[in-house]
Amino acid sequence: MRGVSALAPLIRAVLGLVLGFVLGAGVVAIARSSLGLEAVSELTLAVGYTVGLIGWLIGLGALNYWFRYWLGLPERESGGHSSAQSAPQGWARYFRFTTDHKVIGVQYLVIMFVFILLAGLLAMLIRAELMAPGQTFLDRNMYNTVMSLHGIIMIAVAVVAIIAGLGNFLVPLMIGAQDMAFPRLNALTFWLVPPAALILLSSVLVGGFDSGWTAYPPLSVTNASGQLFFILAVVTIGISSILGAINFLVTIFRMRAPGMTMSRLPIFVWSILCAAILAATVTQFLAGALIMVMLDRVLSTSFFDSSKGADPVLFQHLFWFYSHPAVYIMIIPAFGIVLEILPVFARKPLFAYKVAVGGLLTIVGLSYVVWAHHMFTSGMPEVLHGPFMISTELISVPTGLIFLSALGTLWLGRLWLVTPMLFAMGFIFTFLIGGITGIFNADVPTDVHLHDTYFVVAHFHYTIMGGMLFGLFAGVYHWFPKITGRMLNEGLSKAHFWLTYVGFNATFMPMFWLGINGMNRRIADYPPQFAGVNLFVSLSAFLMGGAMLLFLYNLVYSWAKGRRAEANPWQALTLEWQVSSPPPVENFEEVPRVASGPYDYGVPRARTTPRMAD
Amino acid sequence: MVNRKDILVLVVVWAALTALGIIVATSLPIFPAAASREAEFVDRAFTTLAVLAAPVFSLVVVLLVYSVIRFRRKGTPGEDGPAITGNVPLVTVWVMATLGLALFVAINPGLTGMAELRAHREADMVVEVRSRQWEWEFHYPKENIQSLELRLPAGKRVRFEITALDTLHSFWVPEFRVKQDAVPGQTQILFTTPTGVGRFEAVCAELCGLGHTIMRSPVIVMPQAEFDSWIAGKRAAATGAISGATVLTEPKVGVKP
Numbered sequence: 001m002r003g004v005s006a007l008a009p010l011i012r013a014v015l016g017l018v019l020g021f022v023l024g025a026g027v028v029a030i031a032r033s034s035l036g037l038e039a040v041s042e043l044t045l046a047v048g049y050t051v052g053l054i055g056w057l058i059g060l061g062a063l064n065y066w067f068r069y070w071l072g073l074p075e076r077e078s079g080g081h082s083s084a085q086s087a088p089q090g091w092a093r094y095f096r097f098t099t100d101h102k103v104i105g106v107q108y109l110v111i112m113f114v115f116i117l118l119a120g121l122l123a124m125l126i127r128a129e130l131m132a133p134g135q136t137f138l139d140r141n142m143y144n145t146v147m148s149l150h151g152i153i154m155i156a157v158a159v160v161a162i163i164a165g166l167g168n169f170l171v172p173l174m175i176g177a178q179d180m181a182f183p184r185l186n187a188l189t190f191w192l193v194p195p196a197a198l199i200l201l202s203s204v205l206v207g208g209f210d211s212g213w214t215a216y217p218p219l220s221v222t223n224a225s226g227q228l229f230f231i232l233a234v235v236t237i238g239i240s241s242i243l244g245a246i247n248f249l250v251t252i253f254r255m256r257a258p259g260m261t262m263s264r265l266p267i268f269v270w271s272i273l274c275a276a277i278l279a280a281t282v283t284q285f286l287a288g289a290l291i292m293v294m295l296d297r298v299l300s301t302s303f304f305d306s307s308k309g310a311d312p313v314l315f316q317h318l319f320w321f322y323s324h325p326a327v328y329i330m331i332i333p334a335f336g337i338v339l340e341i342l343p344v345f346a347r348k349p350l351f352a353y354k355v356a357v358g359g360l361l362t363i364v365g366l367s368y369v370v371w372a373h374h375m376f377t378s379g380m381p382e383v384l385h386g387p388f389m390i391s392t393e394l395i396s397v398p399t400g401l402i403f404l405s406a407l408g409t410l411w412l413g414r415l416w417l418v419t420p421m422l423f424a425m426g427f428i429f430t431f432l433i434g435g436i437t438g439i440f441n442a443d444v445p446t447d448v449h450l451h452d453t454y455f456v457v458a459h460f461h462y463t464i465m466g467g468m469l470f471g472l473f474a475g476v477y478h479w480f481p482k483i484t485g486r487m488l489n490e491g492l493s494k495a496h497f498w499l500t501y502v503g504f505n506a507t508f509m510p511m512f513w514l515g516i517n518g519m520n521r522r523i524a525d526y527p528p529q530f531a532g533v534n535l536f537v538s539l540s541a542f543l544m545g546g547a548m549l550l551f552l553y554n555l556v557y558s559w560a561k562g563r564r565a566e567a568n569p570w571q572a573l574t575l576e577w578q579v580s581s582p583p584p585v586e587n588f589e590e591v592p593r594v595a596s597g598p599y600d601y602g603v604p605r606a607r608t609t610p611r612m613a614d
Numbered sequence: 615m616v617n618r619k620d621i622l623v624l625v626v627v628w629a630a631l632t633a634l635g636i637i638v639a640t641s642l643p644i645f646p647a648a649a650s651r652e653a654e655f656v657d658r659a660f661t662t663l664a665v666l667a668a669p670v671f672s673l674v675v676v677l678l679v680y681s682v683i684r685f686r687r688k689g690t691p692g693e694d695g696p697a698i699t700g701n702v703p704l705v706t707v708w709v710m711a712t713l714g715l716a717l718f719v720a721i722n723p724g725l726t727g728m729a730e731l732r733a734h735r736e737a738d739m740v741v742e743v744r745s746r747q748w749e750w751e752f753h754y755p756k757e758n759i760q761s762l763e764l765r766l767p768a769g770k771r772v773r774f775e776i777t778a779l780d781t782l783h784s785f786w787v788p789e790f791r792v793k794q795d796a797v798p799g800q801t802q803i804l805f806t807t808p809t810g811v812g813r814f815e816a817v818c819a820e821l822c823g824l825g826h827t828i829m830r831s832p833v834i835v836m837p838q839a840e841f842d843s844w845i846a847g848k849r850a851a852a853t854g855a856i857s858g859a860t861v862l863t864e865p866k867v868g869v870k871p
Binding site for chain 2: 140141143144210211212214216218219222223306307309310311312313346347348349350351352353354355377378379382385386389390393394396397400401403404407408410411412413414415416417425428429432433436439440443444445446448449451452453513516517518520521522523524525527599600601602603
């Protein structure tokens with residue numbers, strides 16, 4: 001009985017979703033039939049989803065506070081930042097509208113790892129199909145949908161997981177705050193994710209979508225209705241992403257504890273700040289472009305219809321104006337994690353901290369003016385090629401500063417090679433390959449050959465998976481004791497690292513060769529001369545997939561039965577390690593006063609003086 | 615503590631690895647057959663970038679691996695390392711070096727390669743490439759013939775006029791090393807001078823729907839004389855056939871040589 005009542009809000013939410021959908025879709029269906037049109041159209045579905053989304057939030061109780069305030073009713077919640085305290089403790093709080101940033105962080109991390117497993121499974125299907133030439137078990141429609149779903153889910157995970165998962169859990173702790181600036185908004189951003197996931201996965205029921213994660217028109221205007229569901233899902237996640245970014249910006253600027261000056265801000269918090277600036281300012285462009293595609297589909301507008309004089313290439317400009325900065329939304333927080341971890345396990349201050357921060361901010365600035373390097377073969381005016389090539393090459397300068405900071409921190413350190421450190425150091429190697437091969441894609445004379453080939457597939461997996469995902473792994477290994485109060489099994493962790501690392505490089509290194517030699521992207525089949533290499537790639541990918549299961553087992557087992565973690569198992573100096581593991585609900589018993597920087601390793605004073613002076 | 619020997623070892627290993635990298639980059643046969651003048655430019659640009667990448671890659675790897683070997687501590691660390699927070703001369707040199715390198719690769723092979731690819735805007739012949747789901751139709755306006763396979767005379771500069779009838783496509787012959795998207799409502803231009811006689815394939819490089827995988831067409835580069843007789847044969851066949859027949863109805867099997 002207790003279980004059912006704990007899940008009551010979730011059940012109400014699902015009910016709200018269904019009722020909202022019926023209401024929205026019903027009104028449109030009636031209106032359309034009275035006009036003599038077909039009742040069920042994409043318009044019916046789109047309006048149904050939108051009203052359903054609102055129903056979901058109402059059922060969940062996400063809008064209660066604002067409704068009551070609006071109607072002048074007394075507040076039911078205890079109010080203030082820690083209204084979560086009135087909600088049940090224990091597992092039930094993870095299944096309802098809870099405003100504690102630590103709960104939200106865990107909610108995000110868990111749902112993101114579910115998506116990683118799901119999209120990873122899709123990757124295994126892709127590699128199984130590509131193991132041998134010829135169509136083996138996925139027909140072309142299934143292959144394109146599987147490939148497109150893998151792409152968009154992994155992109156969403158890469159954009160969201162570190163910021164919203166680790167960021168939510170850690171940023172208030174690291175800056176000495178009780179919670180985020182807007183706790184209810186924070187919970188709202190999370191609860192937008194499940195309906196988006198639901199509609200995205202339902203796309204397979206209405207024909208899937210065969211346009212990849214990039215959804216270029218005209219294809220995305222004329223293909224199956226799965227494309228509409230894709231758009232609705234991505235726009236929902238986009239709204240969540242913008243709201244989350246604003247919350248982080250306000251939190252980091254306004255909620256820092258006394259003494260936590262910007263120059264004492266942990267580099268991970270800086271990285272979240274940088275990513276939030278980007279997410280808050282560019283996501284609208286993707287949402288806008290996709291809504292234009294949706295209007296072309298459901299209301300017969302002609303934003304991208306060339307037969308009515310429009311230019312389909314415009315979409316690509318809008319798309320990449322978001323989607324290139326988006327790769328920095330993905331990778332900058334991973335830089336932050338790596339630079340946060342290296343000083344702890346090298347027992348040295350972060351090398352050239354302010355230079356590294358400058359590097360992150362420079363990347364943010366440059367990322368607004370590089371988008372068209374994805375379009376050298378698109379047919380845009382040739383005069384744009386030179387400027388975008390040069391601006392793109394320049395990004396290697398601030399990125400070089402991140403490498404300098406990382407390598408300078410290792411040099412002369414006392415390296416403690418536990419798993420978080422292995423992933424952080426592994427990141428340096430894989431992201432180096434990702435960065436260098438990026439030059440080949442950015443230089444026009446090589447890109448005209450390499451564009452849209454497996455060379456690009458290899459390149460972005462080296463940056464996103466070898467970068468963002470390895471950063472996330474490093475972060476999870478580093479902060480798991482803090483989040484759960486348990487230690488992971490170190491033997492299993494090391495095994496996961498080595499299997500993943502070998503599997504990863506063996507999977508993606510040969511793809512560079514495939515691309516150079518003429519294997520194009522997004523194909524379900526290939527000429528026989530690529531058979532041997534593809535078989536090797538598939539087997540390596542299965543190894544990597546198997547390692548994921550080991551990781552999962554380690555997470556679940558250690559969370560339940562792992563050794564209890566002390567408050568500060570890594571002897572780190574940032575604030576989150578100065579409270580218990582897991583941290584108390586209110587984070588700090590009293591407002592901490594910060595007296596020194598986050599990386600004072602080797603400074604005699606820092607080891608004897610407590611970080612929090614009061 | 616670190617001493618001069620450490621630095622010396624680092625520099626020697628770095629130099630050796632860089633040399634090895636350059637040898638690999640310049641001698642490893644990683645490219646497919648080169649069958650156009652553009653292929654020379656692209657392959658040279660690729661090799662230049664690979665040579666320039668060698669010292670960068672080696673430096674990071676050497677520093678990373680050397681740090682692990684030299685500074686690793688077994689068990690939990692008992693003491694902290696030295697409190698080094700920065701090094702202004704090093705940062706300055708690093709920024710200058712990366713900035714110099716970034717600008718260098720943008721100029722050479724970037725801009726210089728672009729100049730090579732864009733030189734010679736006059737062509738010996740024109741081929742219209744009409745893209746549709748999921749095949750190409752090649753139209754030779756001067757010769758007034760159409761074909762589902764692309765035949766080109768070796769050594770002649772070709773101007774491709776690329777259009778799309780339904781959705782985006784991208785015309786790419788890996789052995790020519792250049793590609794150009796086809797956009798509905800627009801005519802995109804691509805210049806190539808095929809040089810190598812042989813059979814290749816045009817591959818669609820832009821996701822164009824369910825049949826994207828199968829959108830491949832034969833490309834045959836042949837000596838001028840053979841090309842001329844092929845043209846003559848096509849024209850004779852066209853006049854002999856029902857007048858007004860479009861390529862859309864041309865049986866696919868008929869074009870396979």
